[in-house]
Amino acid sequence: MFSRDTWKEIFEAIGKNKLRTFLTGFTVALGIFIFVTLFGMGNGLNNTFDLFFGEDAVNILKIEATQTSLPYAGYKAKRNIEFDNSDLAAIEKDFAPFLDYLTPKISRRNLITYKKNSDFYYTRGVAPGHLLAENSLMMKGRYVNTQDLKDKTKYAVIGRMVEIDLFEGEDAMGKIIDVDGSAFKVVGVFQDEGGDNEERFIYIPYTTRQFLEGNEDEFDDLVVAFRETLGHAGAVKFEKQLLSYLKQRKDISPKDNRAFNVLNFADELKKNQQFAGALQIIISAIAFAVIISGIIGISNIMLFVVKERTKEIGIRKALGATPKSITNTIMLESIFITAIFGFLGMLIGVVVLNAISGETLEEGYFITKPGINVGLAVFVTILLVVCGAVAAFVPARRASKIKPIVALRDE
Amino acid sequence: MIEIKDLHKSYKMGSNSLHVLKGINFKAEKGELVAIMGSSGSGKSTLLNIIGMLDLADTGEYVLDEVPIKNLSETKAAQYRNKFLGFVFQSFNLINYKNAIENVALPLYYQRVGRKERQEKALNYLDKVGLKEWATHLPSELSGGQKQRVAIARAMAAEPKVLLADEPTGALDSKTSYEVMDLIQNINDEGNTILVVTHEEDIAHMCKRIVHLKDGVIVEDKKVEQVRASEYVQ
Numbered sequence: 234m235f236s237r238d239t240w241k242e243i244f245e246a247i248g249k250n251k252l253r254t255f256l257t258g259f260t261v262a263l264g265i266f267i268f269v270t271l272f273g274m275g276n277g278l279n280n281t282f283d284l285f286f287g288e289d290a291v292n293i294l295k296i297e298a299t300q301t302s303l304p305y306a307g308y309k310a311k312r313n314i315e316f317d318n319s320d321l322a323a324i325e326k327d328f329a330p331f332l333d334y335l336t337p338k339i340s341r342r343n344l345i346t347y348k349k350n351s352d353f354y355y356t357r358g359v360a361p362g363h364l365l366a367e368n369s370l371m372m373k374g375r376y377v378n379t380q381d382l383k384d385k386t387k388y389a390v391i392g393r394m395v396e397i398d399l400f401e402g403e404d405a406m407g408k409i410i411d412v413d414g415s416a417f418k419v420v421g422v423f424q425d426e427g428g429d430n431e432e433r434f435i436y437i438p439y440t441t442r443q444f445l446e447g448n449e450d451e452f453d454d455l456v457v458a459f460r461e462t463l464g465h466a467g468a469v470k471f472e473k474q475l476l477s478y479l480k481q482r483k484d485i486s487p488k489d490n491r492a493f494n495v496l497n498f499a500d501e502l503k504k505n506q507q508f509a510g511a512l513q514i515i516i517s518a519i520a521f522a523v524i525i526s527g528i529i530g531i532s533n534i535m536l537f538v539v540k541e542r543t544k545e546i547g548i549r550k551a552l553g554a555t556p557k558s559i560t561n562t563i564m565l566e567s568i569f570i571t572a573i574f575g576f577l578g579m580l581i582g583v584v585v586l587n588a589i590s591g592e593t594l595e596e597g598y599f600i601t602k603p604g605i606n607v608g609l610a611v612f613v614t615i616l617l618v619v620c621g622a623v624a625a626f627v628p629a630r631r632a633s634k635i636k637p638i639v640a641l642r643d644e
Numbered sequence: 645m646i647e648i649k650d651l652h653k654s655y656k657m658g659s660n661s662l663h664v665l666k667g668i669n670f671k672a673e674k675g676e677l678v679a680i681m682g683s684s685g686s687g688k689s690t691l692l693n694i695i696g697m698l699d700l701a702d703t704g705e706y707v708l709d710e711v712p713i714k715n716l717s718e719t720k721a722a723q724y725r726n727k728f729l730g731f732v733f734q735s736f737n738l739i740n741y742k743n744a745i746e747n748v749a750l751p752l753y754y755q756r757v758g759r760k761e762r763q764e765k766a767l768n769y770l771d772k773v774g775l776k777e778w779a780t781h782l783p784s785e786l787s788g789g790q791k792q793r794v795a796i797a798r799a800m801a802a803e804p805k806v807l808l809a810d811e812p813t814g815a816l817d818s819k820t821s822y823e824v825m826d827l828i829q830n831i832n833d834e835g836n837t838i839l840v841v842t843h844e845e846d847i848a849h850m851c852k853r854i855v856h857l858k859d860g861v862i863v864e865d866k867k868v869e870q871v872r873a874s875e876y877v878q
Contacts, residue, residue: 238753249741548737551698553726553754553802555719633718638698641737 243566250538257534257567258574261620264527265575265613268520269582269605275516277590277603282509291502292333293366294457294472296479297494305486314483314492318443318450323482324457324475331471333458334362339442340454345435346411347399354395356412356435358442358452366456367425373406374421381438388441389417392432393424412437415445468499524616528624535567535628539635546632547640556633563629564622571621572614579613645806645837646672646695651704653690664690666860668704672806672839677832677870679848680841682857689810691857692841696729696808697721709805726754730799734811736791738783744794745770745779751802769797773827789820796827800836807831807838813847819876825850826873846871 247254298314321335339358344351357363364376376390389410396405405419417437425431443449459471476493479485485492539546546559586603605613653665664687672678682688693699694706697713706713708728716724730751731737738747749766757765770776773793775786783791792812799807809828813821825847832838832852840851848854849871856864 238759245741544737545739548739549750549754550722551696551725551731551737552751552798553722555722555754557719558754636698638693641698641733 239562239565242562243569246542246562246566247570253534253538254570257531257570258577260527260530260534261571261617262574262578262581264524264530265578265617266582266585267523269579269613270585271516271520271523272609273582273586273603273605275513276605278512279509280602282505291498292459292461292463292468293498294459294468294475295494295496295498296455296457296476297496298453298455298483299492299494301485301489302491303486303489305489306484308484314485315451315453316455317452320455320479320482324478327478328471328475331459331463333460334360334365335458336360336362336366336456337439337452338363338454338456339439339452341442343413343435344411345395345399347405347408350399350401351411352398354433354435356389356437356442358439359436359456360439362458363436363456364423366458367427367431369423369425369431372422372424373404374419376421376423377436377438382440385440385444386438387415387417388420388437390421390423390436391419392434393422394429394432395435396422398433465499465503468497472497524620528620531567531571531621531624532627535563535625536631539563539628539632542632543635543640546635547637550635550637551641559635560629560633563632564625567625567629568618568621571624572617575617575620576614579610645674645676645709646670646839647705647707648695649705651691651694651706652702653687653694653699654702664860665694665701668860668862670855670862670865672837674837675832675835676853677829677838677851678840679851679854680839680857681843681845681848681854683843686857687860688841688857692808692810692839695806695839696731697725722754726751726802728805730802730804730807732792732795732799732807732809732812734814736783736788736795736815738791738794738798740783743780743782744775744786744797747783747794748798748801751798755802766797766801769801770794772800773797787820788816789823792816792820792824793827796824796831800831805837807836809838809840811841811843813842813844818846821847822850822873822876826877829870829873 298316301308301310301312301314304310316337318337321337325332325335336359341356341358342353343356345354345356359377360382361376361378364371372393374390377388380386381388389412391399391405391410399405399410400408405422408419409416410419411417412435423432423436439452443451457475459468463471472495476495477487479493480487480489483492546554549559550556583605586605590603648668648670651665651668651670652663654661654663656662668687668691670691680688680691690699694701695708697716700716708724711724711728713724725731739750742750745763745766748769749762752762752765767776767779770779773796775790775793775797778786778790778794783794786794792815796812807828812828813824816824821844828838828840829850838851840847842848849868850873851868852870853867854864855862
């Protein structure tokens with residue numbers, strides 16, 4: 234079956250019918266090319282999702298206090314809700330076994346000035362835990378610490394981009410910046426994988442922010458990090474418990490689902506992964522449909538080839554070719570064409586994926602580093618051989634059934 | 645060598661069936677050169693096809709070199725054809741993308757003869773039909789007579805027990821026909837059994853025995869004085 238002569242026969246047949254070899258091959262190459270490209274794009278989408286959520290910790294609930302939507306306990310609806318520092322202490326006490334850390338977040342847009350340079354930046358009043366929530370890395374100095382909270386220090390931790398833009402490359406450490414009229418000392422510079430925008434924040438102790446705004450102890454956003462050991466189910470349960478606890482503390486109807494805006498990162502991640510997964514399945518289905526239409530294409534062409542070569546097959550049979558040897562030759566021919574051109578299609582697909590991979594695709598279409606892994610490449614290769622065999626099966630059987638007497642009847 | 649007893653064959657043509665062979669009894673010894681004659685529709689080609697195992701008889705016995713030929717699977721028939729029989733056709737039936745030597749070597753390929761031996765044998769047989777210099781030419785580069793000689797070389801390459809020729813000169817002019825018959829006579833002289841289907845009287849008389857078929861039965865079976873084709877070839 235794999236003798237040199239068999240292959241010589243096959244190469245002769247392929248060489249003799251260049252046009253149809255090309256047409257068959259083109260169908261396969263195109264099919265595989267589309268398969269690889271689509272699949273690679275799908276992988277790229279997945280990579281983007283991973284990247285988006287890989288930056289921040291996922292064991293996090295972001296709770297934003299808004300407005301009640303239902304009247305309750307003598308209060309009217311549309312009452313503004315604010316957290317206060319006593320809530321922090323209470324949660325810390327009552328949910329201790331579930332908690333990793335807690336931090337309020339008070340975001341403000343402020344005019345920041347250093348010497349002649351000034352620009353608007355977002356400042357965030359936070360607790361030390363926020364560094365973990367954002368997954369930021371300290372480049373220089375330190376982050377906000379508990380002593381800062383206690384002393385309401387006017388210390389600021391700035392992002393890498395703030396240092397570049399505002400300080401124009403000068404070392405920001407220890408310098409004084411002006412935040413809407415208050416002087417803050419830069420005690421740290423951080424970087425963040427999440428991109429430039431994440432590095433344009435300025436962090437200050439939340440107690441300082443509260444003090445600046447009139448010694449209130451209120452805040453809107455609460456970031457809760459739960460223990461990762463809770464798992465997804467545990468996290469969902471914890472979220473429920475925490476919310477009903479907060480509703481009770483704030484005199485909010487248990488049925489009021491609008492008073493708090495909750496973002497559960499684990500949930501979001503899971504949803505997005507499911508979305509990406511579903512997308513990948515759809516893409517795979519389309520890609521498989523393309524391959525199947527490719528198989529049908531080859532099958533058709535091979536059928537035509539068998540018809541065209543009926544006489545030749547008849548002669549071979551008269552000379553002693555067994556039905557099996559005819560079947561083998563046609564199957565091997567098909568597998569060979571499929572494998573070679575399929576591989577070509579796969580190579581072109583990989584090259585194209587590499588070529589289009591880059592900024593525009595990332596920014597515009599959320600596709601990061603599209604590509605296929607070795608496992609898929611091996612799978613596609615096996616698929617090609619199987620496809621070749623499947624495509625040739627019907628034509629090869631038909632060829633093996635050709636009766637030499639019919640094939641040779643030429644007068 | 646060939647023994648046929650009460651052979652019947654009919655073809656279904658729609659609702660009615662066409663009885664082509666109506667009880668053929670025929671015997672050929674080793675080394676015979678038999679012409680099978682008859683007008684078209686007499687069943688001569690059908691008989692040859694059945695002897696050649698390209699077609700199956702409905703009833704009757706067929707023994708080839710003491711091997712009873714019956715209940716053949718496709719594979720078995722192919723193997724028997726390869727081992728026992730050589731075919732020469734009116735329209736040559738060479739494979740057009742293979743050159744002369746490759747065409748001649750093809751039956752050997754199906755006999756699983758090694759590559760080198762195959763080439764040697766093929767070249768040897770091409771030499772016998774006088775076409776050694778044309779070994780690497782494609783059929784399209786050969787004349788009709790040359791094509792038929794390549795086909796005869798191919799039929800002989802497998803060293804068959806019986807050579808079956810279906811109108812071997814049907815597509816050739818008379819001069820070339822005689823050249824081909826000269827070749828066939830030479831092969832017969834070496835002791836090979838040959839059956840030739842023809843409707844040409846002069847070709848038939850170059851054989852040693854003539855069998856006449858009419859409407860599916862043998863109406864005449866006679867030995868003749870062989871006319872040597874070489875007399876007509878310069």
